[in-house]
Amino acid sequence: MSVKAKRGLLFILPPMANSVPMSEANEGGSSAGKVTVFEAVGGRAALLEFLRLFYADVRQDSLIGPIFDRQIQNWPAHLEKIADFWALQTGGPSDYRGGFGAAHLRLDLEESHFRRWLMLWELNCKSRLEPAAAAWLISRAHELAGNLRRLLGGNPGIQIGR
Secondary structure, eight states: OEEEEETTEEEEEOTTTTEEEGGGSOSOOOTTSEEEHHHHTTHHHHHHHHHHHHHHHHHHOTTTHHHHHHHOSOHHHHHHHHHHHHHHHHTSOOOOOOOHHHHHHTTOOOHHHHHHHHHHHHHHHHHHSOHHHHHHHHHHHHHHHHHHHHHHTTOOOSOOOO
16 A cells, blocks of 8 residues: 555555556556556646546536536636546646535435436547546546445545545
8 A cells, every 4th residue: 555645634545546557558657567547648638638528528418417507607617626636536736625525415416417427437438548547537437426426325424536
């Protein structure tokens, strides 16, 4: 296990928790044979572009699009915040300050909303990213969705995000 400190918080992460084999990642990376998922997707600019395209699909979706349209007034700022969240998740530099769980509490989300978001996430990951990075991001999204489901179900004693 490795230990990371960030702004006074301590996180214990499994070894290589947010890295993929270099042979399956984009060019560049570390000499240790692994790169972070952040590096594998191409860094901040590529991550932001991926999220922009993904949320364009989300916004057009008949089931979950209206939820986002009601909540988000400034999409460029929201995408920057989401990019900070995913940069943190994938091992990149991030200014993310939290609020993931609380932001979703007031949305009256149902299981069908989770399934649709995850379906769109999987489609975008598989069609736009290298296989190893896509698999990691899909797995992490399912983990986060499970945590969020538990939180919304009244179990606040869980940690969301890293």
